[in-house]
Amino acid sequence: MEHETQERGDALVVILAGEVDLEHSPTAREVLLAAVSHKRKVLVDLAGVEYIDSSGVASLVEAYKIAKNQGQGFALVAVNPAALRVLRLARLDRVFSIFDKLEEAL
Amino acid sequence: MIEVRDLVTHYGPREILHGVDLRIEPGEIMVIIGGSGSGKTTLLRHLLGLKRATSGSVRLLGHDLAAVSSLELFELSKRIGVAFQGGALFSSMTVGENVMLPLVEHTRLDRETMEIMMRMKLEITRLSGFEDLMPSELSGGMIKRAAFARAVIMDPVVLFADEPSAGLDPTVSRSLDELILELRDAMGMTIVVVTHELDSAFRIADRVTVLDQGDVLFIGTVDEIRRSENERIQNLLNRRFKEEELDPDEYLARLTGERSRT
Numbered sequence: 586m587e588h589e590t591q592e593r594g595d596a597l598v599v600i601l602a603g604e605v606d607l608e609h610s611p612t613a614r615e616v617l618l619a620a621v622s623h624k625r626k627v628l629v630d631l632a633g634v635e636y637i638d639s640s641g642v643a644s645l646v647e648a649y650k651i652a653k654n655q656g657q658g659f660a661l662v663a664v665n666p667a668a669l670r671v672l673r674l675a676r677l678d679r680v681f682s683i684f685d686k687l688e689e690a691l
Numbered sequence: 692m693i694e695v696r697d698l699v700t701h702y703g704p705r706e707i708l709h710g711v712d713l714r715i716e717p718g719e720i721m722v723i724i725g726g727s728g729s730g731k732t733t734l735l736r737h738l739l740g741l742k743r744a745t746s747g748s749v750r751l752l753g754h755d756l757a758a759v760s761s762l763e764l765f766e767l768s769k770r771i772g773v774a775f776q777g778g779a780l781f782s783s784m785t786v787g788e789n790v791m792l793p794l795v796e797h798t799r800l801d802r803e804t805m806e807i808m809m810r811m812k813l814e815i816t817r818l819s820g821f822e823d824l825m826p827s828e829l830s831g832g833m834i835k836r837a838a839f840a841r842a843v844i845m846d847p848v849v850l851f852a853d854e855p856s857a858g859l860d861p862t863v864s865r866s867l868d869e870l871i872l873e874l875r876d877a878m879g880m881t882i883v884v885v886t887h888e889l890d891s892a893f894r895i896a897d898r899v900t901v902l903d904q905g906d907v908l909f910i911g912t913v914d915e916i917r918r919s920e921n922e923r924i925q926n927l928l929n930r931r932f933k934e935e936e937l938d939p940d941e942y943l944a945r946l947t948g949e950r951s952r953t
Contacts, residue, residue: 607769607798607800607845607846610800610804611799611800611801611804614801614804638846639808639811639812639844639846640798640800640804640808640846642811643804643805643807643808643811644804646807646811647803647804647807667879670876670877670878670879671877671878673877674815674873674874674877674878675811675814675815676814677811
């Protein structure tokens with residue numbers, strides 16, 4: 586898994602790529618929790634994610650909850666169909682704000 | 692995904708499987724059906740690597756189960772999930788702890804992550820809010836659901852389910868069938884179900900393997916099995932359809948000892 590955090594205006598964009606699986610989700614969690622700790626809007630770009638398992642999704646849920654409690658914006662961007670199916674199974678597509686493109690979410 | 696070649700097995704001197712050949716493709720739901728003594732439970736144990744064969748081979752996710760080391764088998768076990776017939780929940784642990792157990796044993800994830808994963812699986816298996824109950828407080832159907840939640844907690848590539856609908860009423864049984872279909876569709880899992888319930892098999896199967904006294908009688912789709920002209924297959928199906936096509940008048944006559952009017 587690769588990751589990068591960029592500043593885009595007011596927002597922090599966390600770009601995740603590759604496989605967010607049991608092995609790598611602890612890293613994803615650290616990156617996400619670090620991003621929400623800045624009390625800015627956080628957008629998670631999942632365009633390059635080939636596979637995300639439920640440990641990865643759980644990290645997204647955790648980060649989202651912290652952001653929400655702190656009154657920050659938090660959204661997912663470019664969720665691929667496979668990842669969307671995993672989110673839908675747990676009805677999380679109704680919980681997260683999901684945008685097709687980064688520009689729409691900024 | 693799974694490949695069984697000429698599998699011969701014994702319990703003591705008694706031969707149970709007489710040369711079983713079977714391939715299970717990625718993403719398919721394969722239902723293995725057969726009556727008691729057909730060898731289906733034995734076959735399942737071999738697919739899981741729990742027993743050594745007399746001859747022949749079982750390959751699971753590219754590994755020959757007879758040749759893997761115990762470490763490799765441990766690694767493989769992380770990629771498969773098993774929902775056991777009786778649930779096999781630990782009675783001294785809460786439902787949530789039971790569901791999380793594979794994560795505690797196999798991963799170093801943060802506790803928070805594990806708990807969210809556990810609650811997600813309880814959502815999927817429609818057990819949300821039950822994590823703090825003890826297994827003894829659950830109904831039979833809920834125990835099966837909890838067993839499924841635990842079996843899929845690690846997002847397995849292959850899910851095995853042993854008699855998922857045995858002992859359940861038809862409505863609960865149907866809802867477990869739906870759960871199996873949802874898991875496959877959403878997670879792309881390969882699912883192997885062992886059952887003696889034909890209705891359930893026909894609802895969920897992409898393909899069905901019929902075992903009869905240690906032999907594979909038939910492998911094919913639900914449509915193919917319905918069209919089969921094999922007498923033993925037809926007997927199997929007719930047993931079921933006869934029950935379904937009950938003539939109430941005739942049944943009443945039978946019960947009251949009245950002779951048929953025809």
